[in-house]
Structures are given as structure tokens and as C-alpha cells.
Amino acid sequence: xxxxxxxxxxxxxxxxxxxxxxxxxxxxxxxxxxxxxxxxxxxxxxxxxxxxxxxxxxxxxxxxxxxxxxxxxxxxxxxxxxxxxxxxxxxxxxxxxxxxxxxxxxxxxxxxxxxxxxxxxxxxxxxxxxxxxxxxxxxxxxxxxxxxxxxxxxxxxxxxxxxxxxxxxxxxxxxxxxxxxxxxxxxxxxxxxxxx
Numbered sequence: 001x002x003x004x005x006x007x008x009x010x011x012x013x014x015x016x017x018x019x020x021x022x023x024x025x026x027x028x029x030x031x032x033x034x035x036x037x038x039x040x041x042x043x044x045x046x047x048x049x050x051x052x053x054x055x056x057x058x059x060x061x062x063x064x065x066x067x068x069x070x071x072x073x074x075x076x077x078x079x080x081x082x083x084x085x086x087x088x089x090x091x092x093x094x095x096x097x098x099x100x101x102x103x104x105x106x107x108x109x110x111x112x113x114x115x116x117x118x119x120x121x122x123x124x125x126x127x128x129x130x131x132x133x134x135x136x137x138x139x140x141x142x143x144x145x146x147x148x149x150x151x152x153x154x155x156x157x158x159x160x161x162x163x164x165x166x167x168x169x170x171x172x173x174x175x176x177x178x179x180x181x182x183x184x185x186x187x188x189x190x191x192x193x194x195x196x
Contacts, residue, residue, distance in 0.1 A: 046169045046170075046173060046176075047159055047160065047163070047169075047173075047175075048175055048184065051091065051159060051175075052091070052094055052095060052158070053095055053187075053191055054095060054097065055095050055096055055187065055190060055191055055194060056096070056194060057096060057097035058096045058097055058098065060096075060097045060098050060099065060122065060123070061122045061123055061124075063128060063143075066093075066098065066120055066128060066130070066143065067142065067143055069092070069093060069096065069098075070089065070093070070130050070132070070142050070143065071142060073088075073089065073092055074132075074142070076088070076179075076183055077089065077132060077174075079177070079179050080174050080177065080179070080180070082115070082116075082132075082133040082136060082137070083116060083168070083171045083172050084171075084172060084173070084174035084177065084180070085132035085133050085174070086102065086116040086117060086118060086132050086133070086172070087116075087159055087162070087172035087173075087174050088132070088174040088180065088183070089118060089130060089132040090102060090118055090158075090159065091159065091174075093118070093120065093130075094158070095187070098120050099120065099121045099122070099123075100118050100119070100120045100121075100130075101118070101119050101121075101155050101156060101157050101158070102116055102117075102118060102119075102155060102156040102157075102161075102162045103116065103117050103118065103119050103129070103149070103152040103154075103155055104116050104152055104153060104154045104155070104156065104162070104166065105151065105152045105153055106153060107153075108148065109148050115137070116162070116172075117129060117130060117131040117132070117133075117149060118130040118131070118132070119155060128143055129143060129144055129145075129149040129150070130142060130143055131143075131144050131149065159172065
């Protein structure tokens with residue numbers, strides 16, 4: 001098969017157009033992004049960019065350390081509702097190295113209401129449960145051991161999975177509250193200090 005000069009021209013033109021489309025950067029993506037996580041450059045879900053990061057790691061295999069961390073941030077989260085507390089605690093613990101995910105039940109205590117709490121696993125695969133709203137839920141402690149905490153329908157590894165599977169973003173968006181913004185930004189400052 002013989003390719004004419006006109007055919008070569010068409011092939012080259014199509015290649016140039018395809019290459020241009022492939023490497024095209026939209027004006028929005030080439031603009032500089034503010035270092036503040038609370039600007040218009042949220043991810044589609046409304047979750048701040050760089051939501052998870054690593055701060056000085058805790059002793060993640062110590063149950064005592066887990067209880068200490070979970071108890072120490074209780075005052076920070078006191079103004080948050082139950083769902084936002086769970087999201088805040090998960091973020092806080094994950095950023096300190098804990099293997100923490102969300103446990104979700106749509107029939108908590110067989111009473112037909114939703115509840116979210118946390119599952120923290122150590123390196124041996126043992127699980128502990130953390131309910132940041134243990135006071136409101138009348139749990140035996142912030143790390144409850146009662147059977148209802150072992151009964152959940154789903155687990156979610158992070159805030160993105162939780163929000164996308166439950167359909168709720170604002171329900172868990174602790175970072176959008178005035179107190180949440182302060183907590184997030186103070187953690188960013190702490191991270192920058194640790195990186196110096």
C-alpha cells in the first residue's frame with residue numbers, strides 16, 4: 001500500500017493535534033495554589049488537599065498510648081457532633097501513625113440509627129475500638145469493649161471512602177467548622193516545624 005503526500009500530511013496533523021490535547025494544561029491547573037487547605041481548591045469531595053500527613057509517630061502498638069492520645073484530644077472535639085468527632089479522631093490518629101479505619105453501622109444497638117466509630121489495629125492485627133462520642137453514646141469508655149462495637153456492616157479505610165460510600169460530606173466535615181479550621185491549621189504549623 002502506497003501512502004500519498006496528502007495522507008502523510010493528514011497523519012502528521014492528527015498526531016500533532018493528539019499530542020497537543022494530551023499535553024494540554026488548563027489555565028486553572030497552571031495557577032498557583034494557596035498553601036492554606038481552606039481555599040477554593042478542594043478536592044471534588046470538599047476534603048482539603050493533603051488531608052492526611054505524618055506527624056511525629058506515636059507508639060502505635062501500645063493500647064495505653066492509644067487511650068492516652070484518644071483522651072488527650074477530647075477537649076479539642078467537644079464542640080463537634082458525633083459524626084464529625086469520629087472523622088476528626090480518625091484524622092488525628094492516622095496522622096500519628098495509627099492504623100485506623102471507620103466502622104459503620106446503620107442499625108447500631110438494633111435501634112435503626114447510624115453510628116460511626118473507629119477500629120485501630122496494631123501490627124499483630126489485633127483490633128481496638130474507639131468511640132470519640134463515648135460520653136454521648138453511653139459507652140463504657142472511649143475504647144469500648146461491649147459487643148455492639150464488634151457489630152458493624154462496613155468499614156472504610158479513610159475519609160474519602162467514608163464520604164463517597166455514605167453520600168455524606170458535610171456530615172463528617174469537621175474541618176469546615178470554626179474550631180476544626182483552627183485544629184487543622186495548627187497541625188499544619190506543627191508539621192512545618194517538624195520538617196525544619
